[in-house]
């Protein structure tokens with residue numbers, strides 16, 4: 001481990017000197033080696049993909065392939081940021097009703113082994129595996145990932161076609177609770193990739209895993225963009241009032257299309273705010289223009305999107321444990 005890589009390296013901390021954790025970041029694989037991950041032709045051509053690639057300046061990053069460039073950019077930003085840890089999420093495929101993998105219907109895939117390997121390479125990276133509970137070997141994969149050191153698993157309701165309320169997922173949820181694995185579910189409308197159903201992102205559908213005793217994080221707190229015809233945020237609030245084992249992360253909420261969502265969340269009751277977890281949704285960049293009154297037009301953190309996102313969110317009142325809450329949920333200390 002180099003001095004730069006060490007989580008103990010001296011750098012500024014948040015109030016109370018708490019560790020700083022980002023619970024929601026992504027790495028993408030272009031598809032040079034599809035076994036480790038890929039974006040479908042359709043996703044590669046999508047305007048949002050091209051916009052993110054242009055905004056992140058990915059082509060000028062070091063690396064032989066686009067996949068290597070994306071990986072290097074992530075590692076460079078995590079290393080130079082204020083973060084002690086970042087959860088890097090895998091993205092499971094779409095599965096057919098018989099439990100077999102459906103590659104032609106999969107538009108965004110990152111294998112669990114890819115993020116487990118990243119975590120072995122960098123001590124600041126926490127692996128966030130992804131398991132589609134429709135897969136035939138979902139229970140086995142959950143145990144395998146847990147044995148490999150993973151304590152947080154992501155289910156992408158909209159892209160992976162998962163209605164979390166299905167009774168057939170009961171054994172998966174019970175096993176997650178038994179193994180102490182936190183499940184992060186995507187909530188709120190999805191725009192970056194082709195979806196199977198936006199309706200699956202409704203926070204009310206999370207009752208089944210919550211009743212099974214799983215610690216659940218509703219990614220994005222059910223928020224939708226200002227142009228969406230639904231707003232699932234009130235349902236997220238309703239579920240937070242009903243279940244103490246439900247949390248919400250702030251991923252994507254510092255972008256222009258959801259710029260009102262952080263203010264709305266910060267006005268909630270303290271009992272709700274103390275279950276909000278920091279997450280950026282890197283590499284989707286935060287908007288400093290939308291928050292210029294809070295962080296200024298040229299904040300020093302602007303050179304690192306992970307730091308800028310954290311700075312914006314720390315300007316809201318989510319409490320002193322906001323940035324290290326995830327470690328408590330994962331049962332680990334810094």
Ligand SMILES: [Zn+2]
Pocket residue numbers: 024026251281
């Ligand atoms: Zn995300």
